[in-house]
Amino acid sequence: MNTRKILMVGDIVGAAGRTVFQRTIESLRRDYGIDLVIVNGENSAHGIGITPRIVEFFKEHGVDVITSGNHIWHKKEIFPYLNTHQDLLRPANFPSGVPGVGVTIVNKQGVSYAIVNLLGRVFMRENIDCPFKALETILSYARDKAHIIIVDFHAEATSEKQALASHFDGRVTAVLGTHTHVQTADERLMPNGTAYITDVGMCGALNSLLGMESKPIIQRFLTQMPVKFSVEMASPYILNAVIIEADTATGHAQSIERLIITDNRAELEKECIEKTLGGW
């Protein structure tokens, strides 16, 4: 059987998330024999949104496709990039005509992959187009182009993520949840060959609130007043990801493995952020 390994990295939060990603990606690629790298970049610019320069950073580190979610529109400078490139996805179930695409086909070393980004509706965007119908439409043309189909379902509710995965079991390689920033321990192969996890998790500061500084957010809970959120930069940092092994002939997943990497190298933190990532 011919297989390929796909690494999917959870929401990368600001410079802390980019740092742990930068420190880890080469060893991950080497140790696990990764063929395709996908990251969720919706929080990679100061915790909210993404910029062309950060896209460039991900590409320099060998990322094949960047997915996103509800925060994709936050940095306006990304709009022209979305309009002219297909390696950064916005959710496919936004109304037609908005910048960017929600699905892309990548051809790499003789294998074609379709990567799809969808946004949930439950507790999130009730008025967005139906993610189930959007994926059905995408599959009607993508299945001829790629056997391996990876779906980043950026959603809040576990039920919605499980329902989408069950409905498409056997028709996509993997349904991988993102958005909650908390990795779930429910990774499994579904009966018809789709790999599933409710949430891949995040990359960023471990002692934080979903990657952001805790104090202002606690203040908001206590006072109900608006506060400015900032990315938590104190180490240790964590990288959350999953690795899917997929059969190139059937597109079915053979395995799904969850990764939690903790990076305690505080001594490198300042140098790494200032020299490589400083100021953006």
Ligand SMILES: [Fe+2]
């Ligand atoms: Fe996020």
Ligand SMILES: [Fe+2]
């Ligand atoms: Fe999100």
